[in-house]
Amino acid sequence: MTFKEQLAADVGAVFLNPAEFGEIHNVGGKEMTVVIDDSEMQERKERMQSGGDGVYKRRTVVYVSALDFGPLPAIGDILTVDGDTYMVTDCVDEGDIYSIHLEDYESDRGQF
Numbered sequence: 001m002t003f004k005e006q007l008a009a010d011v012g013a014v015f016l017n018p019a020e021f022g023e024i025h026n027v028g029g030k031e032m033t034v035v036i037d038d039s040e041m042q043e044r045k046e047r048m049q050s051g052g053d054g055v056y057k058r059r060t061v062v063y064v065s066a067l068d069f070g071p072l073p074a075i076g077d078i079l080t081v082d083g084d085t086y087m088v089t090d091c092v093d094e095g096d097i098y099s100i101h102l103e104d105y106e107s108d109r110g111q112f
Helices: 003-015 039-049
Strands: 023-027 030-037 055-065 078-081 084-093 097-107
Touching: 023 055, 023 078, 055 084, 078 097
Parallel strands: none
Antiparallel strands: 023 030, 030 055, 055 097, 078 084, 084 097
């Protein structure tokens, strides 16, 4: 097996495996196994606790199988994840896995 073939096999067997890192989420109206990097969520909570103006960016990165997702989205596209609506701010084809950077604005009263 070549290195590229091994990487492709590892996408589902390791990285996006629900027993390892992956979780089932609804992305763009389809159920699929993804990895969501919510490190931004902790930063957002800290900003909210520090007495900000009540409006903040909600950012997240979704890693998804290119095969499951389909064509790479374009910057500016709208994508829903588990019913929440985001704008694609960056997306990279990392060879069988897409990293899709998403952003939205929220207030302490909810998404807008």
